[in-house]
Amino acid sequence: MREAYHAELDAISDGLVEMANLVGSAIGLATTALLDADLQLAESVISTDAKVDDLQRDLENRAIAVLARQQPVATDLRQVVTSLRMSADLERSGDLAQHVAKLTRMRHPQRAVPRDLRRTVLEMGQLAQRLMAQAAEVIITQDVKAALQLEQDDDRMDELHRVIFQHLMDEKWQHGVETAVDVTLVGRYYERFADHAVSVAQRLIYLVTGEHADELPPTAL
Template structure:
């Protein structure tokens, strides 16, 4: 019975890892759609978001069944609880990629971003996708040091996000209010996406060590 239970825990972890890969693909495609004004790619991200929602529901259903039927304790209980929280964070990452894709669709055929800020979003997109793929590997390996290393990449996204405010608040900003609003919202989407990836990694640290690392933001 216990062996079968641990097989189910492993299956749950694999589902979470697959979700992380899904949301990495979603943000990669959403960023490409944003930078390239690619309507077809944006529509693909938007339609595929339902698959992320379904994956979260599947993970939560299995996790709650394990809680109800197996009454786990100690590490096993931490694993199930962490899985529930991680599934929520991963679903939110999918939603944030969805928001980026919707911005690309809303402005099509015009580009969303002025040329001046495109390099910043290109870099944030690369880092965000890397964070999601690192989170996938952390889920699969339960590597605590790898989990903690995500913080460095997250800091880079935070730095770019803060710098964007100085760019759009410059009195010589030539692109108007609408562009400034788009940039503010999109920067926030990438910043939150990165935060949620770090939150997933922290849940793995909690599973392994029994201690939740301190948060660097107010609501990861």
């Protein structure tokens, strides 16, 4: 009984990791599609999102089944509830990767990102993918230190987001309003994607330590 139970908890955890891997790849591919105006790649990212949604639904049903059948308490209970929350973060991250791909489709054959922001957007996309890979790892290892590190690494995303705004607010901006709107949205999508990766890490910290991330002393890092 206990064994079957822990197998079920493991299956939920595996499902989360699979979701994180899928959405991590999706944001990477969406970034390439965006920068290259690659319509086919964008379409494949858009259609992959249904798989992420299916995984989430499946995971939610599993979690509810565990709650109903095994009636876990204490840490096990928190783990199941935390999984539900993490799956919502990951599902939303998938939506955001899809948004990047849809913007690519909307502007095709034009490119949504002007050349002088290409490097910044590429770095945002790569960082987003990396943060999600770290989130997947944190789910597996339950390593609080790595989770705190992920939070710190996200600071770079905020910097990159500021770079985007500096370009937008610069008097020398010469790409017109439509591109300004696109770049504003793209910047926001990446920032939110990264927020969800951070959120997964924070939930893990809370699960393991019982303390919210913002209450931990800086020396915990």
